[in-house]
Amino acid sequence: MATPTGRSFPHPELTDAEAGALTFPSSNSRTFNYFKPRKLRASMYEDVTMDVQPDPGRHLTQGWIYGFANGERGYPVEWTALRSGDWHAFLDPNEEWEQTIYRNNAGVVRQIGLNLDNARRAGAYQTWPRSWALFVEQHVGAWMHAEHGLGMHVFIAAQRSAPTNMINNAVAVNGAHKLRFAQDLALYNLDLSEAVPGFDGSAHRGAWQSEPVWQGVRENVERLTTVEDWGEAVLAANLVFEPLVGELFRSHLVMQIAARNGDYTTPTIMGAGEYDYSRDLRYTRALFAMLLKDEKHGRANAEVAGEWLARWTPVSLAAVRRLQPIWSQPPERVLSFEDSLDRAKERFRGLLSDLGLDEPKELER
Amino acid sequence: MSRQSLTKAHQKITELSWEPTFATPATRFATDYTFEQAPKKDPLKQILRSYFPMEEEKDNRVFGAMDGAIRGNMFRQVQQRWMEWQKLFLSIIPFPEISAARAMPMAIGAVPNPQIHNGLAVQMIDEVRHSTIQMNLKRLYMNHYIDPAGFDISEKAFANCYAGTIGRQFGEGFITGDAITAANVYLTLVAETAFTNTLFVAMPSEAAANGDYLLPTVFHSVQSDESRHISNGYSILLMALADERNRQLLERDLRYAWWNNHAVVDAAIGTFIEYGTKDRRRDRDSYAEMWRRWIYDDYYRSYLIPLEKYGLVIPHDLVEEAWNRIWNKGYVHRVAQFFATGWPVNFWRIDGMTDADFEWFEDKYPGWYEQFGRWWEAYNRLRHPGSNKPIAFEDVGYEYPHRCWSCMVPCLIREDMVADEVDGQWRTYCSQTCHWTDKTAFRPTYEGRPTPSMGRLTGEREWEKLYHGWDLADIIKELGYVRDDGRTLVPQPHLDLDDPRKLWTLDDVRGLTFNSPNTLLNEMTPEQREAHLAAYRANRNVTA
Ligand SMILES: [Fe+2]
Ligand SMILES: [Fe+2]
Numbered sequence: 001m002a003t004p005t006g007r008s009f010p011h012p013e014l015t016d017a018e019a020g021a022l023t024f025p026s027s028n029s030r031t032f033n034y035f036k037p038r039k040l041r042a043s044m045y046e047d048v049t050m051d052v053q054p055d056p057g058r059h060l061t062q063g064w065i066y067g068f069a070n071g072e073r074g075y076p077v078e079w080t081a082l083r084s085g086d087w088h089a090f091l092d093p094n095e096e097w098e099q100t101i102y103r104n105n106a107g108v109v110r111q112i113g114l115n116l117d118n119a120r121r122a123g124a125y126q127t128w129p130r131s132w133a134l135f136v137e138q139h140v141g142a143w144m145h146a147e148h149g150l151g152m153h154v155f156i157a158a159q160r161s162a163p164t165n166m167i168n169n170a171v172a173v174n175g176a177h178k179l180r181f182a183q184d185l186a187l188y189n190l191d192l193s194e195a196v197p198g199f200d201g202s203a204h205r206g207a208w209q210s211e212p213v214w215q216g217v218r219e220n221v222e223r224l225t226t227v228e229d230w231g232e233a234v235l236a237a238n239l240v241f242e243p244l245v246g247e248l249f250r251s252h253l254v255m256q257i258a259a260r261n262g263d264y265t266t267p268t269i270m271g272a273g274e275y276d277y278s279r280d281l282r283y284t285r286a287l288f289a290m291l292l293k294d295e296k297h298g299r300a301n302a303e304v305a306g307e308w309l310a311r312w313t314p315v316s317l318a319a320v321r322r323l324q325p326i327w328s329q330p331p332e333r334v335l336s337f338e339d340s341l342d343r344a345k346e347r348f349r350g351l352l353s354d355l356g357l358d359e360p361k362e363l364e365r
Numbered sequence: 366m367s368r369q370s371l372t373k374a375h376q377k378i379t380e381l382s383w384e385p386t387f388a389t390p391a392t393r394f395a396t397d398y399t400f401e402q403a404p405k406k407d408p409l410k411q412i413l414r415s416y417f418p419m420e421e422e423k424d425n426r427v428f429g430a431m432d433g434a435i436r437g438n439m440f441r442q443v444q445q446r447w448m449e450w451q452k453l454f455l456s457i458i459p460f461p462e463i464s465a466a467r468a469m470p471m472a473i474g475a476v477p478n479p480q481i482h483n484g485l486a487v488q489m490i491d492e493v494r495h496s497t498i499q500m501n502l503k504r505l506y507m508n509h510y511i512d513p514a515g516f517d518i519s520e521k522a523f524a525n526c527y528a529g530t531i532g533r534q535f536g537e538g539f540i541t542g543d544a545i546t547a548a549n550v551y552l553t554l555v556a557e558t559a560f561t562n563t564l565f566v567a568m569p570s571e572a573a574a575n576g577d578y579l580l581p582t583v584f585h586s587v588q589s590d591e592s593r594h595i596s597n598g599y600s601i602l603l604m605a606l607a608d609e610r611n612r613q614l615l616e617r618d619l620r621y622a623w624w625n626n627h628a629v630v631d632a633a634i635g636t637f638i639e640y641g642t643k644d645r646r647r648d649r650d651s652y653a654e655m656w657r658r659w660i661y662d663d664y665y666r667s668y669l670i671p672l673e674k675y676g677l678v679i680p681h682d683l684v685e686e687a688w689n690r691i692w693n694k695g696y697v698h699r700v701a702q703f704f705a706t707g708w709p710v711n712f713w714r715i716d717g718m719t720d721a722d723f724e725w726f727e728d729k730y731p732g733w734y735e736q737f738g739r740w741w742e743a744y745n746r747l748r749h750p751g752s753n754k755p756i757a758f759e760d761v762g763y764e765y766p767h768r769c770w771s772c773m774v775p776c777l778i779r780e781d782m783v784a785d786e787v788d789g790q791w792r793t794y795c796s797q798t799c800h801w802t803d804k805t806a807f808r809p810t811y812e813g814r815p816t817p818s819m820g821r822l823t824g825e826r827e828w829e830k831l832y833h834g835w836d837l838a839d840i841i842k843e844l845g846y847v848r849d850d851g852r853t854l855v856p857q858p859h860l861d862l863d864d865p866r867k868l869w870t871l872d873d874v875r876g877l878t879f880n881s882p883n884t885l886l887n888e889m890t891p892e893q894r895e896a897h898l899a900a901y902r903a904n905r906n907v908t909a
């Protein structure tokens with residue numbers, strides 16, 4: 001049907017195809033019925049996440065239709081040494097899906113943007129002693145690389161590999177946090193090199209690549225990128241590296257001493273990283289708690305996790321020891337390296353004991 | 366942010382990566398491609414500081430539209446004919462989306478270029494977005510559309526329906542096998558660059574014409590991320606082209622990926638657009654017309670052909686043959702007819718075609734009625750239970766087809782069917798290229814060169830084999846395609862919900878035995894097989 005102007009467009013029609021227009025079998029069947037929700041009603045997160053990655057152990061009748069050259073197909077459970085009676089029982093306590101991802105991260109970048117604007121306007125950097133500016137350009141700067149390497153080559157790599165959509169999405173979001181935080185630090189560094197006279201915006205690269213204090217951390221990060229077992233990668237990064245090295249540096253050093261050195265800005269950036277980690281730790285704990293409590297595989301998983309802890313604890317402790325000299329660099333030293341390390345170890349022990357894991361004897365060497 | 370500071374910011378981000386000296390990242394996913402001498406080509410840049418708020422804003426618009434649609438009683442205007450096909454479409458598409466996210470580290474591991482890594486990492490987040498936002502759209506349909514059956518079983522049905530398996534290639538193809546074949550050629554160079562146009566642009570306009578303006582809102586929002594993905598893939602392609610040894614692999618992979626995408630996406634989207642619509646205005650473009658514009662002109666002529674200047678061999682013959690299948694061989698119509706033949710094992714309802722549809726088809730595809738018209742008349746005649754069986758079990762002059770081993774769409778262009786004994790089994794293929802895909806491409810050597818990273822075609826590729834010799838009622842029960850009264854089927858060959866007597870139940874389909882054409886083919890003697898194949902190819906399969 002042509003309109004007077006000759007334009008043609010579809011004509012809406014009243015169809016009454018609305019819920020409740022008629023009653024017939026299944027006319028009220030308005031829940032996804034192929035999985036059992038954790039609570040009475042499925043959450044939005046469960047609805048948009050469960051079973052999107054199919055599983056031959058559940059509904060996938062024809063199996064995976066593409067294989068790798070070695071015969072592996074889809075998402076093999078053998079890609080980790082961990083075992084589970086039901087991998088699908090893991091749900092991300094952060095319930096990440098697209099809306100939470102963007103709300104959360106957009107909130108963080110907005111917050112950081114405001115803080116930096118204010119700092120710039122208030123001339124907050126002008127009171128920094130030169131030695132503190134040096135500390136920030138070198139050491140706070142170097143940290144961006146650790147975050148980036150973990151994001152790109154540990155977490156984003158691992159989200160291809162776990163047997164369920166719930167695990168892979170949680171790991172993917174973890175990777176996104178790391179990359180965002182790395183960029184936050186990089187762009188902060190850029191800001192400083194424009195606002196602080198004499199601030200060397202390229203010093204972070206040299207520090208990371210060749211300063212002896214940073215070589216242990218870099219080695220730890222690079223070695224984490226070589227881990228093929230996704231479970232080991234997540235454990236070694238989130239349950240070993242993060243409490244022993246990440247929090248040690250971010251929380252138990254930078255956030256403690258910055259204010260004493262006249263710097264109120266850096267802690268707000270570091271705080272964003274800590275906030276990310278608190279979310280990422282939440283899913284990590286939920287995942288390992290499930291695996292360690294697994295009726296059939298719990299003990300074997302504890303052994304596997306124990307081996308991993310024994311392998312990675314010394315690596316991270318070595319990184320920390322090499323980092324020690326930077327504790328004496330800022331003009332205002334509020335706390336000693338040993339104090340910081342004690343806190344980090346305490347935190348690490350707490351994480352392990354919550355999970356019922358034995359403390360690796362390597363911790364006391 | 367000013368342009369200058371944006372440039373500086375991009376520059377700063379490039380400082381994040383470094384050359385490792387203690388250890389290099391694990392190579393989880395192998396490729397036979399080499400990038401040793403590749404000059405670095407960079408994709409479109411995106412800084413996360415602006416990315417997250419930008420996407421959040423896009424999301425807010427989508428969620429606003431969803432609220433508006435519900436408040437505005439959109440479902441009083443949606444066409445059931447259209448919405449029913451969404452049960453299939455939206456069961457499939459979140460998996461390809463999430464698979465694209467999972468594919469990103471495969472490409473990151475294969476291509477030594479930190480700038481591309483950044484682009485791919487952002488794409489990973491986009492794809493998580495796409496998958497979950499589409500699941501949410503489906504959830505909304507389930508909650509507000511008159512017939513939620515089929516939406517309610519969505520991801521299970523995706524995993525056990527023959528149609529879901531066809532769709533699953535567009536997803537599994539991104540994440541398995543040679544990392545570059547999968548995550549670059551199949552996913553980006555072909556699926557995203559060519560076929561997202563039909564998926565995310567043509568589909569939405571058809572949805573709107575059928576009273577559904579939410580699908581357009583969601584899918585246009587999804588599509589707006591796609592140019593960055595296409596740019597990632599193009600950068601990788603340019604890097605790959607720098608090494609002579611990659612040419613042969615690129616040529617192989619473009620042939621495979623092009624043909625498989627055509628076979629799968631055109632089957633599905635073609636059917637949704639041509640048979641799922643009530644919009645029969647004469648000047649509404651047919652799928653063939655849209656294909657000519659989006660795929661042939663925009664992709665083939667404007668994207669693929671210019672790559673020839675880099676010495677890349679373009680599959681001209683396969684582009685022309687895909688068009689030939691769509692335009693001259695009735696590919697989409699044959700697929701739609703097959704879906705409708707198989708209605709009892711679907712999990713959605715399929716509306717029959719009426720006189721208005723016939724007229725439109727004949728106008729758009731001259732000769733349509735002669736081939737398909739009487740079959741659809743029979744479909745309508747047999748749509749209610751009581752005095753007849755489902756159409757697949759009535760003699761309407763339609764022979765149930767063999768399935769293509771490679772693309773898993775049946776061999777519907779019967780004269781083109783190839784049969785061959787491969788890996789000790791008689792297999793049928795819809796086309797020579799699908800035969801080549803299985804027999805030649807997905808193998809550890811290719812044209813004499815070792816291809817140790819190439820993937821394999823695996824799985825129970827013929828769906829019918831799982832149920833060979835079963836009673837149809839038992840199959841449907843096993844699949845779970847039964848409504849909450851325990852007897853009425855989810856699928857129906859009509860849209861009549863007003864009278865329960867018009868709805869098929871398990872009792873109406875009991876006593877019908879279902880067979881696997883491939884099993885029967887393998888049981889034949891060589892002479893029987895030859896005669897059967899010749900008759901199959903010669904059968905025009907037209908309802909008298
Ligand atoms: Fe996507
Ligand atoms: Fe994409």
Ligand SMILES: [Zn+2]
Nearest residue numbers: 769772795799
């Ligand atoms: Zn085929």
